[in-house]
Structures are given as structure tokens and as C-alpha cells.
Amino acid sequence: MIVVMDADCNEKELQEILDLIDEEGFEAHLSQGIDKQIVGLIGDSAGKEQLQERINSYNQVDKVIPVMEPYKLTGWKFAPEKTVIDVDGVKIGGENPVVMAGPCSVESKEQILETARVVKEAGAEVLRGGAFKPRTSPYSFQGLGERGLELLSLAREKTGLKIITELMDTEHIEMVTSHTDIIQIGSRNMKNYALLKEIGRLDKPVMLKRGMASTVKDWLLAAEYIMSEGNQDVMLCERGIKTFCDDTRYTMDLSAIPLVREKSHLPVIADPSHGTGRWELVAPMSRAAVAGGADGLLIEVHPEPKNALSDGPQSLKPEKFEKLMNELEKLNHALSDIDDSVSPAV
Amino acid sequence: MIVVMDADCNEKELQEILDLIDEEGFEAHLSQGIDKQIVGLIGDSAGKEQLQERINSYNQVDKVIPVMEPYKLTGWKFAPEKTVIDVDGVKIGGENPVVMAGPCSVESKEQILETARVVKEAGAEVLRGGAFKPRTSPYSFQGLGERGLELLSLAREKTGLKIITELMDTEHIEMVTSHTDIIQIGSRNMKNYALLKEIGRLDKPVMLKRGMASTVKDWLLAAEYIMSEGNQDVMLCERGIKTFCDDTRYTMDLSAIPLVREKSHLPVIADPSHGTGRWELVAPMSRAAVAGGADGLLIEVHPEPKNALSDGPQSLKPEKFEKLMNELEKLNHALSDIDDSVSPAV
Amino acid sequence: MIVVMDADCNEKELQEILDLIDEEGFEAHLSQGIDKQIVGLIGDSAGKEQLQERINSYNQVDKVIPVMEPYKLTGWKFAPEKTVIDVDGVKIGGENPVVMAGPCSVESKEQILETARVVKEAGAEVLRGGAFKPRTSPYSFQGLGERGLELLSLAREKTGLKIITELMDTEHIEMVTSHTDIIQIGSRNMKNYALLKEIGRLDKPVMLKRGMASTVKDWLLAAEYIMSEGNQDVMLCERGIKTFCDDTRYTMDLSAIPLVREKSHLPVIADPSHGTGRWELVAPMSRAAVAGGADGLLIEVHPEPKNALSDGPQSLKPEKFEKLMNELEKLNHALSDIDDSVSPAV
Amino acid sequence: MIVVMDADCNEKELQEILDLIDEEGFEAHLSQGIDKQIVGLIGDSAGKEQLQERINSYNQVDKVIPVMEPYKLTGWKFAPEKTVIDVDGVKIGGENPVVMAGPCSVESKEQILETARVVKEAGAEVLRGGAFKPRTSPYSFQGLGERGLELLSLAREKTGLKIITELMDTEHIEMVTSHTDIIQIGSRNMKNYALLKEIGRLDKPVMLKRGMASTVKDWLLAAEYIMSEGNQDVMLCERGIKTFCDDTRYTMDLSAIPLVREKSHLPVIADPSHGTGRWELVAPMSRAAVAGGADGLLIEVHPEPKNALSDGPQSLKPEKFEKLMNELEKLNHALSDIDDSVSPAV
Incomplete structure (x- = not known):
């Protein structure tokens, strides 16, 4: 999951988001850009729609972008072969x-x-x-x-x-x-x-x-x-x-x-x-x-x-x-x- | 309901359709055009989707066009005034x-x-x-x-x-x-x-x-x-x-x-x-x-x-x-x- | 712009992408995750659709996500006030x-x-x-x-x-x-x-x-x-x-x-x-x-x-x-x- | 072309529409139903979008339904065989x-x-x-x-x-x-x-x-x-x-x-x-x-x-x-x- 925020966003709000990410068991990586800054979440975020929505509700968050596909059992990841x-x-x-x-x-x-x-x-x-x-x-x-x-x-x-x-x-x-x-x-x-x-x-x-x-x-x-x-x-x-x-x-x-x-x-x-x-x-x-x-x-x-x-x-x-x-x-x-x-x- | 057919459609099929319309209790009006002929059904056809589909299944029927709105209780027709x-x-x-x-x-x-x-x-x-x-x-x-x-x-x-x-x-x-x-x-x-x-x-x-x-x-x-x-x-x-x-x-x-x-x-x-x-x-x-x-x-x-x-x-x-x-x-x-x-x- | 790749992607291809980013005048930030790795581009990427497509054409790239809005003159960024x-x-x-x-x-x-x-x-x-x-x-x-x-x-x-x-x-x-x-x-x-x-x-x-x-x-x-x-x-x-x-x-x-x-x-x-x-x-x-x-x-x-x-x-x-x-x-x-x-x- | 009107529509407006149809060189067929009445136009109405819109603008017209496909040269009607x-x-x-x-x-x-x-x-x-x-x-x-x-x-x-x-x-x-x-x-x-x-x-x-x-x-x-x-x-x-x-x-x-x-x-x-x-x-x-x-x-x-x-x-x-x-x-x-x-x- 990737969080996009304004580069000059409020420190306090950024810290709240980082704390939230930490609480939920993810590691956060920050990339500071010119207009925007990006927070990457490291960890298995499949099925974490709720966390995504919560972060997205912060005023200074532009958008939250899921990186992983949200499905598990239907995907190829844990399937040895095609289902017959x-x-x-x-x-x-x-x-x-x-x-x-x-x-x-x-x-x-x-x-x-x-x-x-x-x-x-x-x-x-x-x-x-x-x-x-x-x-x-x-x-x-x-x-x-x-x-x-x-x-x-x-x-x-x-x-x-x-x-x-x-x-x-x-x-x-x-x-x-x-x-x-x-x-x-x-x-x-x-x-x-x-x-x-x-x-x-x-x-x-x-x-x-x-x-x-x-x-x-x-x-x-x-x-x-x-x-x-x-x-x-x-x-x-x-x-x-x-x-x-x-x-x-x-x-x-x-x-x-x-x-x-x-x-x-x-x-x-x-x-x-x-x-x-x-x-x-x-x-x-x-x-x-x-x-x-x-x-x-x-x-x-x-x-x-x-x-x-x-x-x-x-x-x-x-x-x-x-x-x-x-x-x-x-x-x-x-x-x-x-x-x-x-x-x-x- | 209006049935559109080819003008030179097969007499037998046309007759079958007219019989079907009659059986279902409608009156049929024919208008013969140059390329198409049109059969109009006179009667209350609201809720007659099934008849519409049956007629539409005939080979020589181009299309069947409903004229009445298909809803009854939700429409204004039988409602004295706005529901509060x-x-x-x-x-x-x-x-x-x-x-x-x-x-x-x-x-x-x-x-x-x-x-x-x-x-x-x-x-x-x-x-x-x-x-x-x-x-x-x-x-x-x-x-x-x-x-x-x-x-x-x-x-x-x-x-x-x-x-x-x-x-x-x-x-x-x-x-x-x-x-x-x-x-x-x-x-x-x-x-x-x-x-x-x-x-x-x-x-x-x-x-x-x-x-x-x-x-x-x-x-x-x-x-x-x-x-x-x-x-x-x-x-x-x-x-x-x-x-x-x-x-x-x-x-x-x-x-x-x-x-x-x-x-x-x-x-x-x-x-x-x-x-x-x-x-x-x-x-x-x-x-x-x-x-x-x-x-x-x-x-x-x-x-x-x-x-x-x-x-x-x-x-x-x-x-x-x-x-x-x-x-x-x-x-x-x-x-x-x-x-x-x-x-x-x- | 954010590039999402498989975590275990080929080193050579990753390096090619990093070189391309460098050539185009951006700085790259890597975040290594469990299943995916993410490359963030730092710099003004508005109007950089072409670079986005080129990166997206690499086999091991999952997707490329633009972060900035692609328009400039129509946006608020450089406009002092509403146009009358x-x-x-x-x-x-x-x-x-x-x-x-x-x-x-x-x-x-x-x-x-x-x-x-x-x-x-x-x-x-x-x-x-x-x-x-x-x-x-x-x-x-x-x-x-x-x-x-x-x-x-x-x-x-x-x-x-x-x-x-x-x-x-x-x-x-x-x-x-x-x-x-x-x-x-x-x-x-x-x-x-x-x-x-x-x-x-x-x-x-x-x-x-x-x-x-x-x-x-x-x-x-x-x-x-x-x-x-x-x-x-x-x-x-x-x-x-x-x-x-x-x-x-x-x-x-x-x-x-x-x-x-x-x-x-x-x-x-x-x-x-x-x-x-x-x-x-x-x-x-x-x-x-x-x-x-x-x-x-x-x-x-x-x-x-x-x-x-x-x-x-x-x-x-x-x-x-x-x-x-x-x-x-x-x-x-x-x-x-x-x-x-x-x-x-x- | 078929015109659908309320059964109890105003005689004067109906007559105006019938006159218009006549002027444009079509023959009109009326079918009087219980709630609706239908006017069928006999004649080649392909490309008669304008007439369709004019009739549709009358207050008491419910809808106008084209019967013929509106294209001529692209259709099969006048083509002897598939174009190669x-x-x-x-x-x-x-x-x-x-x-x-x-x-x-x-x-x-x-x-x-x-x-x-x-x-x-x-x-x-x-x-x-x-x-x-x-x-x-x-x-x-x-x-x-x-x-x-x-x-x-x-x-x-x-x-x-x-x-x-x-x-x-x-x-x-x-x-x-x-x-x-x-x-x-x-x-x-x-x-x-x-x-x-x-x-x-x-x-x-x-x-x-x-x-x-x-x-x-x-x-x-x-x-x-x-x-x-x-x-x-x-x-x-x-x-x-x-x-x-x-x-x-x-x-x-x-x-x-x-x-x-x-x-x-x-x-x-x-x-x-x-x-x-x-x-x-x-x-x-x-x-x-x-x-x-x-x-x-x-x-x-x-x-x-x-x-x-x-x-x-x-x-x-x-x-x-x-x-x-x-x-x-x-x-x-x-x-x-x-x-x-x-x-x-x-």
C-alpha cells in the first residue's frame, strides 16, 4: 500500500499516520519529493481495505494506492495448479x-x-x-x-x-x-x-x-x-x-x-x-x-x-x-x- | 405493444402471431408499409414481458416495442397524489x-x-x-x-x-x-x-x-x-x-x-x-x-x-x-x- | 511517479530501469517489500506520460502509478485566483x-x-x-x-x-x-x-x-x-x-x-x-x-x-x-x- | 416510424401531426388503443431524423420510434455482396x-x-x-x-x-x-x-x-x-x-x-x-x-x-x-x- 501526501503536510498528521501504520504491524518507508511525499507500507496488505480507508480519511492524504491484489484464495499465489x-x-x-x-x-x-x-x-x-x-x-x-x-x-x-x-x-x-x-x-x-x-x-x-x-x-x-x-x-x-x-x-x-x-x-x-x-x-x-x-x-x-x-x-x-x-x-x-x-x- | 416485421414476411408466420395475440386477449391492428409491416396490439400490455419475448422469438419479427410503461403501482396512473x-x-x-x-x-x-x-x-x-x-x-x-x-x-x-x-x-x-x-x-x-x-x-x-x-x-x-x-x-x-x-x-x-x-x-x-x-x-x-x-x-x-x-x-x-x-x-x-x-x- | 515490481525481480532489469530514471533527470527511491518492491521517482513528473509507458513496458513491472495530476495550466498550482x-x-x-x-x-x-x-x-x-x-x-x-x-x-x-x-x-x-x-x-x-x-x-x-x-x-x-x-x-x-x-x-x-x-x-x-x-x-x-x-x-x-x-x-x-x-x-x-x-x- | 400518443390527446394537435406527416409525403395509419394511440408512417423514413424530432416535440407525443435502420449505403439492402x-x-x-x-x-x-x-x-x-x-x-x-x-x-x-x-x-x-x-x-x-x-x-x-x-x-x-x-x-x-x-x-x-x-x-x-x-x-x-x-x-x-x-x-x-x-x-x-x-x- 502506498500513501501519497502533500510534501509540506503537517508534521503532526504525518506522525499520526506513521503511528497508525506501526500499530497495524507494517513498516513505513518515506520518500520525500518536491510536491508530494510518499509513504510505502511494507507487509502483507491483502485484505486491508479498512486500513486503506482510514488513512485515506486524513485531510492531508491525497490518495492511498493498493499494490497487492486484494484476493488470496482465488489468485495463483497459493495455488499449485489450475483447478479442475x-x-x-x-x-x-x-x-x-x-x-x-x-x-x-x-x-x-x-x-x-x-x-x-x-x-x-x-x-x-x-x-x-x-x-x-x-x-x-x-x-x-x-x-x-x-x-x-x-x-x-x-x-x-x-x-x-x-x-x-x-x-x-x-x-x-x-x-x-x-x-x-x-x-x-x-x-x-x-x-x-x-x-x-x-x-x-x-x-x-x-x-x-x-x-x-x-x-x-x-x-x-x-x-x-x-x-x-x-x-x-x-x-x-x-x-x-x-x-x-x-x-x-x-x-x-x-x-x-x-x-x-x-x-x-x-x-x-x-x-x-x-x-x-x-x-x-x-x-x-x-x-x-x-x-x-x-x-x-x-x-x-x-x-x-x-x-x-x-x-x-x-x-x-x-x-x-x-x-x-x-x-x-x-x-x-x-x-x-x-x-x-x-x-x-x- | 408494437411488432415490426418484414413487409414480405411469410403469411403462415404472420398468421401464427395474429393467433397468439388473439389467444392472449389482445386485438391486432395491421399497417402494411413498403419495407416493413407493423402489428399494433390493443389492450393493457403492462407486465406482458413474456408475450413480448415469445413474439420476438419468431424468425421474421424484427423487434417488439413496448408502448406502455411496465410498472403499475409505482406509476402515477392509479395514484391519487404524491406519497407521503x-x-x-x-x-x-x-x-x-x-x-x-x-x-x-x-x-x-x-x-x-x-x-x-x-x-x-x-x-x-x-x-x-x-x-x-x-x-x-x-x-x-x-x-x-x-x-x-x-x-x-x-x-x-x-x-x-x-x-x-x-x-x-x-x-x-x-x-x-x-x-x-x-x-x-x-x-x-x-x-x-x-x-x-x-x-x-x-x-x-x-x-x-x-x-x-x-x-x-x-x-x-x-x-x-x-x-x-x-x-x-x-x-x-x-x-x-x-x-x-x-x-x-x-x-x-x-x-x-x-x-x-x-x-x-x-x-x-x-x-x-x-x-x-x-x-x-x-x-x-x-x-x-x-x-x-x-x-x-x-x-x-x-x-x-x-x-x-x-x-x-x-x-x-x-x-x-x-x-x-x-x-x-x-x-x-x-x-x-x-x-x-x-x-x-x- | 511510482513503479511497482515483483520483489524478486531480475537485478539486471531493475538496474536498467534505475538507469532510465536517472537519464531522465529523476532521483529514485527504493522500498523493498515482501512480495513487491516499489521505486519512487522524485522530480516533476507532470506530462511525463511517455516515461511512464516506457517503464510500464518492462516485463517485470507490475504497474506504474502517476502521483501528480498531469495538467499544469488548467490546475490551481500556478493560478493566483479563479479565472473570470x-x-x-x-x-x-x-x-x-x-x-x-x-x-x-x-x-x-x-x-x-x-x-x-x-x-x-x-x-x-x-x-x-x-x-x-x-x-x-x-x-x-x-x-x-x-x-x-x-x-x-x-x-x-x-x-x-x-x-x-x-x-x-x-x-x-x-x-x-x-x-x-x-x-x-x-x-x-x-x-x-x-x-x-x-x-x-x-x-x-x-x-x-x-x-x-x-x-x-x-x-x-x-x-x-x-x-x-x-x-x-x-x-x-x-x-x-x-x-x-x-x-x-x-x-x-x-x-x-x-x-x-x-x-x-x-x-x-x-x-x-x-x-x-x-x-x-x-x-x-x-x-x-x-x-x-x-x-x-x-x-x-x-x-x-x-x-x-x-x-x-x-x-x-x-x-x-x-x-x-x-x-x-x-x-x-x-x-x-x-x-x-x-x-x-x- | 411510429408515433405513440395518449389515447385522449387533443384533436387539434393530432390533426397538426397528421398534416405534417402528409406534407412530408408519408401516409399515416392510426390505431386507437385504450391508453395510447399509435400513428404509423408508411414510406421510406431512413434518414428522416429531423421529422422524427419535430414530431417528438409535440406536447402530447409520448415517443417516436424509428422502424427502419437509419443507414443506407453501409447496409445490405442495396449491396449485391460483401465488399472486398x-x-x-x-x-x-x-x-x-x-x-x-x-x-x-x-x-x-x-x-x-x-x-x-x-x-x-x-x-x-x-x-x-x-x-x-x-x-x-x-x-x-x-x-x-x-x-x-x-x-x-x-x-x-x-x-x-x-x-x-x-x-x-x-x-x-x-x-x-x-x-x-x-x-x-x-x-x-x-x-x-x-x-x-x-x-x-x-x-x-x-x-x-x-x-x-x-x-x-x-x-x-x-x-x-x-x-x-x-x-x-x-x-x-x-x-x-x-x-x-x-x-x-x-x-x-x-x-x-x-x-x-x-x-x-x-x-x-x-x-x-x-x-x-x-x-x-x-x-x-x-x-x-x-x-x-x-x-x-x-x-x-x-x-x-x-x-x-x-x-x-x-x-x-x-x-x-x-x-x-x-x-x-x-x-x-x-x-x-x-x-x-x-x-x-x-
Whole structure:
């Protein structure tokens, strides 16, 4: 941590700051400049946001600049190697990107079983489908709830696909975890810290979607909430951020994929369906994400998008999904031939 | 709702859409243009997001454009007049802006009692103070919890100030509501719909902070979640949004204040402390918010910002707060003399 | 400037950096930490972006952090006091906010003379009106050109109002400056450095609008381009930035007003017409800007907005403008009574 | 164009609007709803922004919604097929992505010739290099000017590479065009309409970079400024937009690549060097861009980034560039095998 102060700052205030630094167990190094003076803190300041704020509150302090990244467990520093999450045989974070596909919402037995059948056939390994849906309007379809979870379990039984579905609140933890293989934490809940802490005490893989107004740093800190409670099986998912650009539903920040690979050992998934909001862009953005190093894809597929109860405009029809899976296979083949291709920055 | 399609679109698909519109109880009006044709839906389409998405999923549909605002209870349409929330004598939404002031976090008995005393003396009517704190890092100070709530109750007893404090999860509803006069829902939880619904079943005023990536429309829909469950005592609070602009902590969207006044009958509060993140900007932005029509202010005041456990850099010292309260009094006086000054757009 | 490196970085690279710092005339201070080491540069590093980039290109450099603000002439450091620009008797930056009002575009003799008459009568001191219009589409009305400038001169002659109009390119410098009292540089040209430099060589006041994707820092650096060529009569104008928020045309960053007051001695104007894009919000945002410390307002007024050739939706009708001017007078009176009210942060 | 009005709007105002529509040569269709009534305009309303604004200025008009895309020449409607720009044998927009590489700025004869040699050897077809540099601060290196252009010509002579370099103002048009094969219009000048019009009268290919606050729609309209003056050889370049996300220099909006492919027949290039600002992300984002359908890449390469006078932190060293070129070759091979892979949305 570095403290920048006016060169001619009041001696008394400087001394107070030096005392505070000492009390907190850091060593201080002073560099006196012409207009500014700089105090460097020596010691492990990760997680010392509070000290940073206190120093920043002094009148004569210009700014306090953190030097260390604020996350610990999500970073590479103490990780021997890249995390591979084994979901009952499906390996996420390993050599091949894993495709998770299915409808936005579970709507009926026929719909989910039919979708499961086609995505399985096309090569997907995980079935996605929402039973509890976070909707902007209270008057929109809110999901089938427990009945939806039961249908997902049934689809797993019939196809062998693993299940991923969203958990929206602490109240339904037991119900959701008893049916799903991977818990999805949605974008709107990325900073629902009470929920993150509860999830951290479970023994179940989690996919943490990026908040639509979150930097990569804040996203890794949200993962840190889960990991610091014990659960290490966390994967991240880029799903688009809010920007001025209204040509697409969100702006998919694809550079977050290689950036997470550089900063963290956790697997990172891309969701081009939410990221763009338009089915026409799902195939090119899926190829782009995989070429950029994604460990997996989350793709909305619906047998009849026009009858979908949610997110129809961004859902692929089965035949388009199948075509995309073929393209991805060729792409993976080329990428596997590229040395380090999916781990560029490590 | 308006559906835009290619002029030469397939008859069969057009018919399917017309049938769907009919099934849902709307009447359809067709306008055939040169390149495009337009289908207008006649009927109350507020809250019909699902129908909108289904139609939008048809291949030959270019776009679906909602015509009505999607909110009901928060809008002016069914409201006889502006909502005034009576918090045991303190009227929010009435003639004079209400000032809510206090520390970011409750830290100790001395700190909260001393702050309560000074803000009361300067003219504040409500005491703010966090007992449960949503922090970006799990390693930051998370608040005193129940002990903090008890100290707030004690401060109310000693000063007569009303209390506002944040509720972060459904688990603590009873504990928090037994101590507070106004429940604060923070920016990070604006889309925590499970929490909003629970709050909607209570008989206690709520202040709903704007999500940092939320439009005014989404914010009013979040309020709609609370109101549609029964609780009508909702006030809104603008606290800054996320933009590219890093000169301030957030970008305070002051135009949201008169815009909410135009769209909704609910009171709207401004939080210049979080909105700017710098105490130097709190006084001018407080004056600006009141001149722009705010029904109240939420201001961080700390007796010793440099010893604050959170948000020191944006907290006012007691003497600066007192000076600001004097300025606001003069300003209110001038504004009261201005016809319609706080309700410009109605 | 501070350089952050890994603690165990290569000696050779560290030495190269130290040599480079020495060559450039700075003194280096090293602080060796546990994970990181920090090199502080002592000396005036304002304007040393290039050195910063060169150091940042070393493999083992984590980041380079500037300590000094990068602007010189726009900052307070060498300014004895706040700049007041005297436009032939109209003082901008002085005690009272100056109102500049008029149509978006000059459209006809009748329109501009009639508008000039009504804004003069209501108390405006400067007449705005575009003769050259920057339009998003090449098929939109592009302004009357020289004829528009002549009509502005005529309006000045008839009313005594000063004139402000936009200059879009170096080609028309002579033509525009021969008719206008203040040159307006629009948001789209804030980073048109060739134009800024030419303007810097003139002896004519300039109003520099903020770029819609520019931080306050970049904006002050754009002003620095003008001032470093000689022209010191620069005023700034906040007119809204691009954000995700589509409730208004732009998001008016009102906190930029007191922030500029804190960082710079230059006057700062607010443009609520472009900032919001909706006439309903112009009056409350004008009041807010003045209460927040603006040195002036730029307001679109049109005798018949529905016949305007551009920006009708954000133009005030004469009677609403007059009402606003009355409100502002009362507000100014209250603010003048507030000690330091328009210079909060100095 | 669709006009939305209150159902109970004033007859007189409605009639005025209908008359206006008629005058402008459109036919009006009315749909009377319960709360709203809708007027549809039949006729070609592309480029009718002015009429849209006029109607929007009526008091009783809620909003005016354009139905047609506002661009003409850049859209697919009148284009028989995808544009392929032939730069003296190098085909941009054809089957294979074209790589343009070189330093940010031309700095010296040795630097530019050495860089030209290595990028040519690695397979690049166009040499990039700035002679005139748009810099945020007036105190930063501004480029070698004419001397830089001469060095680029020399590099072409020695290597056979085509040249791309930036033109910043109308004054240097002749000088720059006499040396370059492709004129680059930078992000800061995307809305410098005077410059765009001049370029539109030349017979020389242009690369138009996206403005950092521009939607895809505005970007295509800027291209329309050039094309409507005659010059049809326009390619677009995505180079990152301004968002809240400070993990990278800009946020590269990769979805703009397939979106431009869907909306326009113009070739689209990706610039991952500016888009991310960090050399570590250039290789993965280059692969992603090509897999997402880019017609080319613009990549900063510098023999010694740490001695670069600008943009060192985002420049690749020659050996890393060579490795990337090998990867891209494998990727192209896989993509060529994918039916329609680079033209997904057409």
C-alpha cells in the first residue's frame, strides 16, 4: 500500500499516520519529493481495505494506492495448479471446453426431456434449465419452482447429463442442492454476500456469474467469499456487462476470459446467450470464447423459441445448436494443436 | 405493444402471431408499409414481458416495442397524489426535505451516541448507521450485527431520532425490523427478489437504493416487487451508478431525481456520500439534489473520519455537516418560494 | 511517479530501469517489500506520460502509478485566483451565473430574432445558436452555415446579446470568429487536437464541451491543449456522458461541476438541455447545477419546438424559460447569502 | 416510424401531426388503443431524423420510434455482396483475415525498417505505424510528422508491405495520402464530420475506427458520411469502448464483429492492442476475433517495447508476434473448413 501526501503536510498528521501504520504491524518507508511525499507500507496488505480507508480519511492524504491484489484464495499465489472441477466424471477446467446447454426455464416435462435429448445427442455434457427465475418485473413468469427441479432430475435420469440450475436465496438451498449437480449463482446475486457465505459451507460445485456492473477484481472477491468458507469448487461465468451500447442486450466482455486465466486458477465459462441477447450472435461468440480460452460454454437451446416462457430471442433451435457443436469440435482440434493455446497468459 | 416485421414476411408466420395475440386477449391492428409491416396490439400490455419475448422469438419479427410503461403501482396512473410516508411523525415526501445522517457503520456506543447527538443538534431527523455491512472483500469489517442494532435503539431513545439501517438478507428480517424505523435495501440487493418479496409483506417503511447498473425503469420495477406484495411505504434512493468515469467513486445520476418525480408518486432521496465517494463533493451535491427536487438526503457523518471502520473518505465531520444544514435551510426557504419548485414535472 | 515490481525481480532489469530514471533527470527511491518492491521517482513528473509507458513496458513491472495530476495550466498550482472571462462586459466565472440561451440551430431570420428578443427579455446575457451542426446522420439538417452566422450577428446588433456558436473545423475558423463572441467546441471535437491547437492561437474566449466518453482529467488535458498555445480564456461545459442509462439522452454528471471547481480555476458551465435530452428535466437540472456551483447555464429555447429543425424535444418554450429565469434569480439570491456557496471545494 | 400518443390527446394537435406527416409525403395509419394511440408512417423514413424530432416535440407525443435502420449505403439492402477492398493485391474482406502490424509510432529509420522486416517475415501484409499521434496530453510525444511518413514509404519500398497510417486533420490530407495505402481515421475523430466528408471525396481505402462511446449504429452512420460522398472503400475497426471496467484499457466489444457482419457488407477489423491495452491479452483476443468473424487484425509490434515512445505496454515483441501468426494459421485452417464460419449471420 502506498500513501501519497502533500510534501509540506503537517508534521503532526504525518506522525499520526506513521503511528497508525506501526500499530497495524507494517513498516513505513518515506520518500520525500518536491510536491508530494510518499509513504510505502511494507507487509502483507491483502485484505486491508479498512486500513486503506482510514488513512485515506486524513485531510492531508491525497490518495492511498493498493499494490497487492486484494484476493488470496482465488489468485495463483497459493495455488499449485489450475483447478479442475470433477462433476461426477465431467471435468471442468481440463483440456476440453465443457458445453452446458438447455432452455432458459424449465417449462414442462416434454420440453425439458426433449431438449435434454437433443443437447445430449449433439455432445453437451451438462443440462441447464431454470426452476427459479429472477425477473425484472414481478408480473413475469417466475419459474416452476420445485416441480422444475424434479423435472431436471428426471432429465438427468433419462440422459445421464449433469444438471446446473440457479439458486436465488438461502431458503431454497436444500431443495435446490438435492436436485442439481452444479449450483448457479446469477449475476443479480453476485454481491448477495449472505447467500455466498452459505454456499461456501456446502460440498457442491458452484458457478458464479459475473455481476453486470462488476470488475474482474470484484468478481474474484465474490468468489473469495465462497472459498474462504471452505468450498473450493468454484467456476466463474462471464455473461455480459452493462454499457452504453444498446445494439446487444449486454456487452460481452470477452477479454475477461483470458484475464481471469491470468489472475486466477479457477475455470471460466462463457455465456454468449445472455451476453448478447440475440441468437444470431451465439455461434460466432461461442467460437470466439473458446478461441480466447474459455473452459466451457453455457448456451440456451429451446425446441421452439417462439413458445419459450423466457429468453426466446436468445435461444438456439436444436439444429443450429448441433451445427455449432460441430464447428466447436473442429475448432478445439485446431486449438489443441496450438501450444498453450487455451492458457495464454499463465 | 408494437411488432415490426418484414413487409414480405411469410403469411403462415404472420398468421401464427395474429393467433397468439388473439389467444392472449389482445386485438391486432395491421399497417402494411413498403419495407416493413407493423402489428399494433390493443389492450393493457403492462407486465406482458413474456408475450413480448415469445413474439420476438419468431424468425421474421424484427423487434417488439413496448408502448406502455411496465410498472403499475409505482406509476402515477392509479395514484391519487404524491406519497407521503409518515415515520412516526417525520414526514417523507412532504414539503421539506428530510435529512438522514450518521456514520457508515455503527462502531461503538460512544461513536454512535456522539454522532446522533451532533446530527440531531444540526437538524437531522433520522439517524443512519449500518449494523450489517455489505463489503466487497470478505476480509473487510462486516459490521457489529445485533449489537449494532441495539446501539441504534439506544441512540433513538436518547435523542428521539428515527432510525434507518440496512437489511441484507431474509434471515435477519425480524431482528432488524425490531430495531429500525425504516428498512434500507442496499444497491447490491436491489435485484434480490426473494428479499424484496419478504419486505413487501411487512408493515414498515422501506428505502430502496438504486442498483448501480439499473435504469430508472428497472428500479421502479424493483419497487413494484415490494408494493405488489402489499407494502406501499416505499421511498427510493439515488446513490450513484457505475460508469467509465473514475474521478468519483460512482457517477451520481442527479437527473434521476426529477425523472422519478415525473414517473412515480414515491418519495426520492439522494445519497451524495456514496454517489461521489469524496466528502469535498457532499455539500455541493446535497444542495444540487435539493434544488433538483429531492425529498430527502442520506449523508454520512462521522466524528472522526480517520478512525472510521468504513467509508471514512466520504464522511463529513460534524462542523461541516452543521454548516451544510445551515445552507440547506436557506436553500429550502428560497425553493419554497418557487412555485412548484420541488415537483417540476408533474 | 511510482513503479511497482515483483520483489524478486531480475537485478539486471531493475538496474536498467534505475538507469532510465536517472537519464531522465529523476532521483529514485527504493522500498523493498515482501512480495513487491516499489521505486519512487522524485522530480516533476507532470506530462511525463511517455516515461511512464516506457517503464510500464518492462516485463517485470507490475504497474506504474502517476502521483501528480498531469495538467499544469488548467490546475490551481500556478493560478493566483479563479479565472473570470470578460466577454465585452459579460463576466463569466464571477459572482453570478451567466445564462446563455437560444435555439439549437439558427433556422431563419424570424426564428433567431424572435428567440433573441425573448431570452434577452427574460434575462439571458448570451445568445446560443448553431450555424454548423454536427449530426450523427449525413442526411440530417447540417445548419445554415455562413448565412446562420450573419443572422447571429444581426441578432447581436438588435439586442446587445453576446453570441456563442460552434466551430467544427479549422477551415471555418476565420468565418466563425468574425461573427461570434465565444467559440464553442463541441463534445465530438473535444479530442480533435488539431482544432484545439489552432484555437489556442486565437485571442477569443472558448467554451470546451466535455467529450461524452471523457473523464474530468482528460477534459482538463484537452483544455491544456488550448492554453498551452497561448489562449487562456477557456471555460468548460458539462453536457452529459454516455452510460448504460437510457432513461435520458445522456447522463448529466453534475458532480463534475464541483469537481472542476476543486481541480481548476477555469469557469464551468452546465448544459441541461443536451445533458438530459428532455425539456421536462431542464428546469430542475438548471436549478441543481446552479446550486452545485455552476458559473453558467447553456439552455435551448425555441419559440416553437415542434417546428425546430433539430433538438426540439429538449427545447424550452419562451414562457417556461422565463419562469425558470425567475426561479434562478431567487435561488441565486439564497446562494449569495451562503458563504462560499459557489466555490465549495476551494 | 411510429408515433405513440395518449389515447385522449387533443384533436387539434393530432390533426397538426397528421398534416405534417402528409406534407412530408408519408401516409399515416392510426390505431386507437385504450391508453395510447399509435400513428404509423408508411414510406421510406431512413434518414428522416429531423421529422422524427419535430414530431417528438409535440406536447402530447409520448415517443417516436424509428422502424427502419437509419443507414443506407453501409447496409445490405442495396449491396449485391460483401465488399472486398483490393489494396494493390491485398484483399481485405475476402477469405483470409489480413494482418496489419507494426509499432504504435514511427520512431526512427532503424525501428521501422526492423519492425517491417520481422512482421513481413511472420506473414503480415500491411505495416501500421503512426506519424501523427493523437495524445491525451499536449506534453506527450506527438509523432515524427512528415519524416515519419517518408520512413513508412521507405519501409514499403524495402519490404513490399502496404502501409496504413492515421490522418488526423484536413490540413494533412495530401501529405498523408501521398504516402499511405490505407488512411486510418482514429477513434477520437470518428465524429469529426468535416474530416469524414473530405475523405469521402478521395479515391483511397479508409479504415474507420469505432468511437469509444459509439454504438454500432452511430459507427455505421459515420461510415455513411464517407460513402455518401463517393468513396466506397471503407473498412471498420473495433478497438474497444469506454465502460466502467478498469481491468483493461478499454472493453473490447467483440460482439460488434459478428453484428457488423450481419448489418453491413463492409469488412471489419479487430484491434486487440488498443482494445485491451495489455500485451498479455493480445494473442487470445486475436484468436477470438478471428474465430468470431473478423476480416483482419491490427496489432502493435515493437522490437523493444520498453523503448517505445508510445503504447509499449500493449506491444508484442517480434517472437510473440511470430508465435501468434502460427496459431492464427492453424485457426484459419480449421475455420475455413467450417461452412460459413466467418459469415455467421448473413
